[in-house]
Amino acid sequence: MQDVKDITIIGAGPTGLFGAFYAGMRGASCRLIDNLDQVGGQLTALYPEKYIFDVAGFPKILSKDLVKEMAQQALQWKAPVHLGQKVVGLRREEQDGKPLFVLVTDQEEFPSRTVIIAAGIGAFTPRKLPLKDVDQWYGKGLHDRVLNPQEFAGQRVLIVGGGDSAFDWAVNLHGIAKSILMIHRRDGFRAHHATVAQVQAFCAAGQMELRTFWELKAIAGGARIERVTIVNNKTKEEETIAMDRVIPQLGFLSSLGAIAEWGLELEKGDIKVASTMETNIPGIYAAGDVAVFPGKLKLIATGVSDACVAVNHAVHFIHPEAKVAPGHSSNMAIFGQTED
Amino acid sequence: MQDVKDITIIGAGPTGLFGAFYAGMRGASCRLIDNLDQVGGQLTALYPEKYIFDVAGFPKILSKDLVKEMAQQALQWKAPVHLGQKVVGLRREEQDGKPLFVLVTDQEEFPSRTVIIAAGIGAFTPRKLPLKDVDQWYGKGLHDRVLNPQEFAGQRVLIVGGGDSAFDWAVNLHGIAKSILMIHRRDGFRAHHATVAQVQAFCAAGQMELRTFWELKAIAGGARIERVTIVNNKTKEEETIAMDRVIPQLGFLSSLGAIAEWGLELEKGDIKVASTMETNIPGIYAAGDVAVFPGKLKLIATGVSDACVAVNHAVHFIHPEAKVAPGHSSNMAIFGQTED
Numbered sequence: 198m199q200d201v202k203d204i205t206i207i208g209a210g211p212t213g214l215f216g217a218f219y220a221g222m223r224g225a226s227c228r229l230i231d232n233l234d235q236v237g238g239q240l241t242a243l244y245p246e247k248y249i250f251d252v253a254g255f256p257k258i259l260s261k262d263l264v265k266e267m268a269q270q271a272l273q274w275k276a277p278v279h280l281g282q283k284v285v286g287l288r289r290e291e292q293d294g295k296p297l298f299v300l301v302t303d304q305e306e307f308p309s310r311t312v313i314i315a316a317g318i319g320a321f322t323p324r325k326l327p328l329k330d331v332d333q334w335y336g337k338g339l340h341d342r343v344l345n346p347q348e349f350a351g352q353r354v355l356i357v358g359g360g361d362s363a364f365d366w367a368v369n370l371h372g373i374a375k376s377i378l379m380i381h382r383r384d385g386f387r388a389h390h391a392t393v394a395q396v397q398a399f400c401a402a403g404q405m406e407l408r409t410f411w412e413l414k415a416i417a418g419g420a421r422i423e424r425v426t427i428v429n430n431k432t433k434e435e436e437t438i439a440m441d442r443v444i445p446q447l448g449f450l451s452s453l454g455a456i457a458e459w460g461l462e463l464e465k466g467d468i469k470v471a472s473t474m475e476t477n478i479p480g481i482y483a484a485g486d487v488a489v490f491p492g493k494l495k496l497i498a499t500g501v502s503d504a505c506v507a508v509n510h511a512v513h514f515i516h517p518e519a520k521v522a523p524g525h526s527s528n529m530a531i532f533g534q535t536e537d
Numbered sequence: 538m539q540d541v542k543d544i545t546i547i548g549a550g551p552t553g554l555f556g557a558f559y560a561g562m563r564g565a566s567c568r569l570i571d572n573l574d575q576v577g578g579q580l581t582a583l584y585p586e587k588y589i590f591d592v593a594g595f596p597k598i599l600s601k602d603l604v605k606e607m608a609q610q611a612l613q614w615k616a617p618v619h620l621g622q623k624v625v626g627l628r629r630e631e632q633d634g635k636p637l638f639v640l641v642t643d644q645e646e647f648p649s650r651t652v653i654i655a656a657g658i659g660a661f662t663p664r665k666l667p668l669k670d671v672d673q674w675y676g677k678g679l680h681d682r683v684l685n686p687q688e689f690a691g692q693r694v695l696i697v698g699g700g701d702s703a704f705d706w707a708v709n710l711h712g713i714a715k716s717i718l719m720i721h722r723r724d725g726f727r728a729h730h731a732t733v734a735q736v737q738a739f740c741a742a743g744q745m746e747l748r749t750f751w752e753l754k755a756i757a758g759g760a761r762i763e764r765v766t767i768v769n770n771k772t773k774e775e776e777t778i779a780m781d782r783v784i785p786q787l788g789f790l791s792s793l794g795a796i797a798e799w800g801l802e803l804e805k806g807d808i809k810v811a812s813t814m815e816t817n818i819p820g821i822y823a824a825g826d827v828a829v830f831p832g833k834l835k836l837i838a839t840g841v842s843d844a845c846v847a848v849n850h851a852v853h854f855i856h857p858e859a860k861v862a863p864g865h866s867s868n869m870a871i872f873g874q875t876e877d
Contacts, residue, residue, distance in 0.1 A: 215593050215838070222591060224730030251562060252594055253555050253841040254603050256610040263594050270596040274731075390564030391614070472812035473832030492813035492846045498555070501593040502842030506832045 198306045201292070202226045204511050205300055205309035207284055207456070210238020211263070212485030212500035213315035214271035219508045221274030225515070228309075229271075229278045230302060236271075236278060237264035238317050244362075246346050247369050251389075252497050263497075279305070283320075285455050287312075295515075296480050311511040314461075314468060314476075314483040315504060318451035326357065326413060326445045338422030338442045349374045349442055355425055356380075357413050358446035364388040366444060367396045367405060377405040378438065380427055384409035416443060453487070464489050474507035480514055482507035538639075538646045541632070542566045544851050545640055545649035547624055547796070550578020551603070552825030552840035553655035554611035559848045561614030565855070568649075569611075569618045570642060576611075576618060577604035578657050584702075586686050587709050591729075592837050603837075619645070623660075625795050627652075635855075636820050651851040654801075654808060654816075654823040655844060658791035666697065666753060666785045678762030678782045689714045689782055695765055696720075697753050698786035704728040706784060707736045707745060717745040718778065720767055724749040756783060793827070804829050814847035820854055822847035 204220050206213045209231035220227035235241045237260070240249075245261035252263060272278065279302070286301035290308075300307040323341035325331055331339070343349070343366055354374040356363050359381030365388075367379050379396065386393050399405045408427075414435065415426040425440045453466065462469040462477040467489035474482045484507040485500030493499070544560050546553045549571035560567035575581045577600070580589075585601035592603060612618065619642070626641035630648075640647040663681035665671055671679070683689070683706055694714040696703050699721030705728075707719050719736065726733050739745045748767075754775065755766040765780045793806065802809040802817040807829035814822045824847040825840030833839070 211593065219591070222729045222731045224734065250610075251559070253551065253837070254592055254598070254606045254610070255594060256606060256613065258594070266594045266596060270590075270594070273596065389562045391562045394564065471832065472830055490812055492811065492850065494842075494846055494849060496842075496845060497593070498845055499842040502834075502836075502839040505836060505838055506834055509834060510832065 198308065199228075201297065201308045201310065202228050203310050203515055204228075204313055204508065205230065205298070205307055205311075206313045206315055207231075207300070208238065208315035208317055208485070208487075209233070209236040209278060209280070210315065210317050210485065210500075211240065211267055211497045212317070212504045213238070213313075214264075214267045215501035216313055216315055216484060216504035216508055217271040217274070217276045218267075219505045220511075221276065223508055223512045225508065225512050227274070227276040228307065229276060230282055230284060230300065230307065231278070231280050232283045232320055234281045236268050236280070237261070239321070240264050243323075243342050244365075245344060247343070247365060249497070279307070283454070287455075287459050298480060310480070310515045312481045313474075313504070313507045313511060314456060314481065314487055315485045315500070315507075316453065316456065316487045318449055318486055319453040319456070319466075321449040321451045323445075324447040324450055326443075326447070328413065328416065331416070334416050334418075334422055334443070337418065337420065338440075339416065340442065340444050343370075343444060346370060346373050351375045352441040353439060354378070354442045354444060355413070355427075355438075355440050356444045356446060358448075359383065359385070359409075360387040360446060360448060361389060361392065362448075363446035364392040364396055366446060367399070367407075368392060371399055371405060374442075378440075379405065379407045380411040380413065381407075381409050382412050382430060413443070413445075472506075473510045474503055475510055480511075482511055538648065539568075541637065541648045541650065542568050543650050543855055544568075544653055544848065545570065545638070545647055545651070546653045546655055547571075547640070548578060548655035548657055548825070548827075549573070549576040549618060549620070550655065550657050550825065550840075551580065551607055551837045552657070552844045553578070553653075554604075554607045555841035556653055556655055556824060556844035556848055557611040557614070557616045558607075559845045560851075561616065563848055563852045565848065565852050567614070567616040568647065569616060570622055570624060570640065570647065571618070571620050572623050572660055574621045576608050576620070577601070579661070580604050583663075583682050584705075585684060587683070587705060589837070619647070623794070627795075627799050638820065650820070650855045652821045653814075653844070653847045653851060654796060654821065654827055655825045655840070655847075656793065656796065656827045658789055658826055659793040659796070659806075661789040661791045663785075664787040664790055666783075666787070668753065668756065671756070674756050674758075674762055674783070677758065677760065678780075679756065680782060680784050683710070683784060686710060686713050691715045692781040693779060694718070694782045694784060695753070695767075695778075695780050696784045696786060698788075699723065699725070699749075700727040700786060700788060701729060701732065702786040702788075704732040704736055706786060707739070707747075708732060711739055711745060714782075718780075719745065719747045720751040720753065721747075721749050722752050722770060753783070753785075812846075813850045814843055815850055820851075822851055 203225040204227045209229040240260040282302035288299040290297045353376045356379040414428045426437045468483040470488045484503035486495045543565040544567045549569040580600040622642035628639040630637045693716045696719040754768045766777045808823035810828045824843035826835045
């Protein structure tokens with residue numbers, strides 16, 4: 198059994214990392230647990246080489262570079278990070294008349310005075326193309342994730358999807374791929390206006406092509422992908438086009454796993470919280486993409502904000518005599534109690 | 538009269554700047570208005586040379602550098618910035634059956650479909666030392682603001698106060714000043730635990746001194762400050778100490794100015810909002826330090842998050858047919874309407 202921490206954060210993505218940083222600012226002891234083998238969550242696992250444009254103060258930064266900076270910031274207080282551990286259960290105990298949460302992973306037990314769930318979209322797997330025998334093309338030109346954009350240099354690329362990820366990759370691979378064709382099954386996009394406008398500008402300049410109401414019907418080739426057949430879902434027109442790479446960006450199948458069974462109030466798979474990030478279980482907080490409340494937006498910028506708010510309320514939960522806001526409670530005597 | 542914008546943001550500090558960035562991401566037209574002559578708000582006006590440690594992704598960054606990056610990010614969509622203009626009034630009109638807000642400054646009129654108030658602590662003036670004839674020492678060693686830390690190189694410095702600003706300057710001037718004495722009238726601090734702990738570590742190492750229950754009683758000298766007299770408010774003991782510089786960090790007298798008269802619901806001088814950043818006046822939002830809601834924290838990290846949420850709801854207010862969240866509403870036809 199590990200030692201008791203003030204705050205245990207599930208998830209070491211941007212939200213969890215900033216939570217660990219802010220816990221240190223508030224003088225609270227903290228640990229991070231993540232299912233993945235590296236910190237950074239989706240940024241590390243799914244798109245380390247993608248540029249991000251919407252983190253305050255960074256007009257443009259590679260995902261992996263942002264994670265590196267955030268990890269340095271987060272871990273300056275030496276909070277332990279337990280990677281490659283899957284949370285499988287939660288025991289609720291008591292210590293000195295106060296609640297104690299024991300997080301159980303597939304390897305260890307972690308007692309904690311409070312818990313912040315910053316699990317992002319939970320354990321996630323990319324949604325696959327609905328094509329028969331699609332699995333045979335992985336390793337032959339089919340990519341659920343783009344880990345190394347340079348692999349696409351000089352290649353003819355098909356991107357399937359109409360969300361932020363699809364548009365982001367169209368922009369990120371522009372100037373690298375030989376050609377980019379993007380298809381989407383309808384003409385509405387689930388992506389930020391500015392990114393869509395950028396792709397449209399590239400299209401207008403003849404530098405890529407975006408077709409709406411087109412779907413992927415078949416992938417063909419031999420040792421590698423050689424061509425794709427796409428179909429217009431309105432006119433039923435079909436077209437076969439020479440292609441080297443296919444990148445489906447169809448979203449993720451996500452799952453909270455064991456967390457869904459703790460009695461937390463959920464809404465469409467997300468954890469309901471107040472604007473204080475409190476869940477319906479006192480002492481358990483949620484922050485970032487996994488949390489939902491009126492006005493909630495799923496961005497890195499909002500996740501890191503949620504994390505600070507959650508940490509503040511966790512500190513207040515541990516020390517009800519401390520006011521919630523920082524700098525209104527930092528009487529050292531009070532905080533001395535929280536040091537392990 | 539200027540042209541009609543989707544969103545007019547009052548305040549070009551970090552929150553306002555990120556609001557302008559995110560307005561562009563959502564395809565909304567936008568302008569910024571600020572009373573100050575430069576963007577960046579307090580960061581530029583009060584502490585451009587101070588290191589900030591609590592912005593996500595920056596383990597350490599100078600205020601002025603953060604502002605530079607944020608301005609580049611914000612202004613990539615060419616939103617006009619109207620500096621040195623004081624907001625003096627608001628007219629509520631109608632255009633095509635929809636509300637139109639006309640912001641009146643001391644120089645111009647700015648019509649807008651929505652307004653986001655990101656005014657920080659409003660127009661602010663540093664709180665002065667409660668000493669007779671204190672004004673005579675400005676320019677002779679008394680500093681309400683530290684614009685150039687190098688000015689303090691080799692100097693004996695007295696910092697008065699127990700808030701974040703006082704502790705931040707103690708840390709920032711450590712290694713620059715010849716000596717630092719910090720005094721505070723009580724033993725509770727309104728500062729982050731980590732910064733207080735850092736100062737205490739410097740004190741333990743004999744590198745600076747922190748005295749609680751001491752107050753500044755008098756400043757003396759000739760052409761410049763030469764010494765100060767401090768008094769212990771418990772024992773009444775007095776001590777006169779040779780000193781070159783005095784930095785009072787006693788907070789600010791702030792004022793919302795004309796904004797306080799618009800019928801917005803206020804709470805202790807802040808504007809009450811929902812977690813969607815909506816005020817009690819439909820179409821007017823508040824974000825950042827000026828906004829208050831349950832769980833609200835006053836940090837740059839939370840202000841920029843507020844700004845995104847406010848922008849989303851402003852876009853929804855203009856186009857009720859658009860869903861609130863981005864990427865669920867970016868049908869280009871709808872957004873085409875908002876372009877000026």
